[in-house]
Amino acid sequence: xxxxxxxxxxxxxxxxxxxxxxxxxxxxxxxxxxxxxxxxxxxxxxxxxxxxxxxxxxxxxxxxxxxxxxxxxxxxxxxxxxxxxxxxxxxxxxxxxxxxxxxxxxxxxxxxxxxxxxxxxxxxxxxxxxxxxxxxxxxxxxxxxxxxxxxxxxxxxxxxxxxxxxxxxxxxxxxxxxxxx
Amino acid sequence: xxxxxxxxxxxxxxxxxxxxxxxxxxxxxxxxxxxxxxxxxxxxxxxxxxxxxxxxxxxxxxxxxxxxxxxxxxxxxxxxxxxxxxxxxxxxxxxxxxxxxxxxxxxxxxxxxxxxxxxxxxxxxxxxxxxxxxxxxxxxxxxxxxxxxxxxxxxxxxxxxxxxxxxxxxxxxxxxxxxxxxxxxxxxxxxxxxxxxxxxxxxxxxxxxxxxxxxxxxxxxxxxxxxxxxxxxxxxxxxxxxxxxxxxxxxxxxxxxxxxxxxxxxx
Numbered sequence: 001x002x003x004x005x006x007x008x009x010x011x012x013x014x015x016x017x018x019x020x021x022x023x024x025x026x027x028x029x030x031x032x033x034x035x036x037x038x039x040x041x042x043x044x045x046x047x048x049x050x051x052x053x054x055x056x057x058x059x060x061x062x063x064x065x066x067x068x069x070x071x072x073x074x075x076x077x078x079x080x081x082x083x084x085x086x087x088x089x090x091x092x093x094x095x096x097x098x099x100x101x102x103x104x105x106x107x108x109x110x111x112x113x114x115x116x117x118x119x120x121x122x123x124x125x126x127x128x129x130x131x132x133x134x135x136x137x138x139x140x141x142x143x144x145x146x147x148x149x150x151x152x153x154x155x156x157x158x159x160x161x162x163x164x165x166x167x168x169x170x171x172x173x174x175x176x177x178x179x180x181x
Numbered sequence: 182x183x184x185x186x187x188x189x190x191x192x193x194x195x196x197x198x199x200x201x202x203x204x205x206x207x208x209x210x211x212x213x214x215x216x217x218x219x220x221x222x223x224x225x226x227x228x229x230x231x232x233x234x235x236x237x238x239x240x241x242x243x244x245x246x247x248x249x250x251x252x253x254x255x256x257x258x259x260x261x262x263x264x265x266x267x268x269x270x271x272x273x274x275x276x277x278x279x280x281x282x283x284x285x286x287x288x289x290x291x292x293x294x295x296x297x298x299x300x301x302x303x304x305x306x307x308x309x310x311x312x313x314x315x316x317x318x319x320x321x322x323x324x325x326x327x328x329x330x331x332x333x334x335x336x337x338x339x340x341x342x343x344x345x346x347x348x349x350x351x352x353x354x355x356x357x358x359x360x361x362x363x364x365x366x367x368x369x370x371x372x373x374x375x376x377x378x379x380x381x382x383x384x385x386x387x388x389x390x391x392x393x394x395x396x397x398x399x400x401x402x403x404x405x406x407x408x409x410x411x412x413x414x415x416x417x418x419x420x421x422x423x424x425x426x427x428x429x430x431x432x433x434x435x436x437x438x439x440x441x442x443x444x445x446x447x448x
Contacts, residue, residue, distance in 0.1 A: 015201050015378060016308055016371070020217040023309020028317050030229040034287050037233045038279035045240035046258050047275070053245045 141174075142167045196393050199385035204306055204378065221307040224300055228291040236286065261285050261433065269437040270444075277440055280321060284314065285433040288373070292425030295381055296418045303377040303425065308370065311377075315370035318436040323362070326443030335443065365439055369432060376428045380421045387414035 018024060146163055206219035239254035247255055261282045266274035288305070295303030305311045326335035340357045341350065387410050394407025 018309030022217040024313040027310040027313025034283035038283040049243035
């Protein structure tokens with residue numbers, strides 16, 4: 001090869017000077033061809049295989065992790081359910097206790113009310129009967145008394161006003177006697 | 182003793198020591214093929230074909246569970262992928278892996294040609310091929326820098342190191358320019374070339390000299406020395422195998438390193 005630049009012509013590079021300029025080009029071209037093959041064929045093939053391999057290993061690990069997670073979840077679920085059931089039972093027991101207490105209280109209250117009502121109604125009935133009796137008695141006793149008195153006296157007590165006064169007095173006496181008793 | 186090495190001194194006994202001229206090859210078929218179609222050229226082409234074919238075969242039918250052959254291919258592949266590309270380039274390694282893998286394989290095959298029958302000559306002891314690869318590596322690491330940082334951005338990053346006071350910049354910038362853009366490719370090429378060249382020369386000295394001495398007439402001492410020399414050349418060739426692999430590795434590592442400094446976030 002004939003050096004092209006002036007400096008190189010004067011400088012004897014010896015073996016450092018390529019004998020043929022084509023050597024550089026050949027080296028570059030061959031390396032580029034190799035690069036393209038590596039780029040398009042070899043490296044993708046190897047990387048794909050590595051990817052598959054790591055996927056496989058990772059997949060196995062992931063599957064194991066998933067199974068473990070599932071088991072853990074099931075355990076947690078079971079524990080949750082168990083504690084929930086315990087809580088439920090406790091709550092039901094508590095409820096029952098509360099409920100029985102309320103029922104008891106309610107029943108008692110009801111009974112008390114009922115008894116009061118019965119007492120009230122009995123009392124009022126008694127009152128009513130008593131007053132009715134009194135009215136009846138007053139009429140009858142008056143009649144009877146006058147009748148009796150008339151028969152005993154043998155004379156007609158025609159003076160009604162006087163008779164009435166006598167009866168009233170008698171009745172009042174009766175009442176006071178009844179109240180004092 | 183007057184034996185000395187007299188018969189091997191130039192001019193005496195018709196011995197021509199191996200030298201620079203042994204690296205000059207003529208056309209493989211003078212008159213028909215052009216001058217540049219010489220032995221190194223044929224080796225470079227065969228080396229490239231070997232690299233392509235071997236990797237092509239290796240990359241076919243890759244299994245998740247490797248066979249023995251695939252295991253060997255994977256070993257070399259991972260050596261470049263994990264040991265060089267990923268270690269130096271980290272997350273960006275995938276983009277540059279094809280070049281680095283091809284570079285390492287091409288260098289290794291051609292360097293080992295120096296110790297293999299039929300070839301017995303390392304292709305990269307021809308400096309032109311070394312220059313070619315160095316230029317390509319230069320284009321890649323400079324191109325990667327320009328692509329990542331933009332023209333001005335990469336120049337600024339490459340030429341102005343962080344934390345250098347302003348008054349030193351007139352000195353630092355030319356130095357950094359020289360280091361990044363000039364000496365890197367030259368040292369890449371020369372390191373490879375010189376190692377291959379010198380290694381082959383040493384082998385030749387032992388082989389040619391040993392061959393000359395072992396056939397030297399009427400001198401048993403020379404013949405024995407020649408035998409020892411030839412035997413020793415085998416040891417040198419083993420060393421050359423190692424150096425060939427080492428130089429392929431160094432060239433590839435340095436290329437990856439230069440790419441890494443071009444695209445790294447901070448110095």
